[in-house]
Amino acid sequence: MKTTIQQLNNSYSDQLIDLILTIQQKEFNVPITIEDQPDLKQIESFYMESGGNFWGAFIDGELVGSIALVKFDEKAGAVRKMFVKKEFRGKELNIAQELLEVLISFCRENGIEAVYLGTVNILKAAMRFYERNDFLQVEKENLPARFPLMNADNVFYYLNVNRTI
Template identity: 75%
Template sequence: MKLQIEPIGNAYSEQAIDLILTIQQQEFNIPITVDDQPDLKQIESFYHEAGGNFWGAFIEGELVGSIALVKFDEKAGAIRKMFVKKEFRGKELNIAQILLEILIAFCRENKIDDIYLGTISVLKAAQRFYERNDFVKIKKENLPERFPLMSADDIFYHIHID
């Protein structure tokens, strides 16, 4: 199984929606719909044009993971859409780690020093993953004013990169 990670655009909207909604709704019973996430239908205008990016992880042509960066300030971005299909998770393929490292490298290249993210309390493995990667939990009221809040998120993290 060969893993390929590349930036994706609107041509992959349907695959991204399928990947992400399946995990959100069926695996974690999060009451969120595609209408709550209009960014998935406009990847290019929402992520790319503002100076962020959206990456897909592919195995044999199948989209099995994603991560995105919303640039919301000159030197700040928010991680969004960090998902890996259940059967492709874990240390063996290390997809989540590779996706995160690609996003951080992109931030360094583009002089984005502060990365924030929101997640949901039921996503325990996600919280452990971010904490292992030196993200620090912060209170909602300590988020930057322009942080793009998602209604479902109730736990927030920050990391400063050099």
């Protein structure tokens, strides 16, 4: 199985909504709806117009993972929508790692030095993944003023893009 990562646009909204809501609601019972995430219907205007981007991981034409970057300051961005279908997770396929590396490369190429993210404390594997990738936990009150908070998030991380390999 070969993974292909490509930039996504509005034409992928329905596939993204299906991928993300299934993981959020059915797998992790996070009380979040599509109404709480209107960005999924406005990928180009929400992510790309500000200087961010949205990528998807495909295997045999199926969307199996996603990651997005919201640029919220001249040199800072927020990781959003980092999801991989359960049956495609793990070190064997390394999809999450590949998605994160694409995002970090994009940041370096576009002068984004700091990356922040929020997650939910029940997502223990996600937290371990970020920590293995040199993200440092940061208190909510220490986030940049313009960081785009999501209501469900209760654990936050920071990465200095230029310090990672």
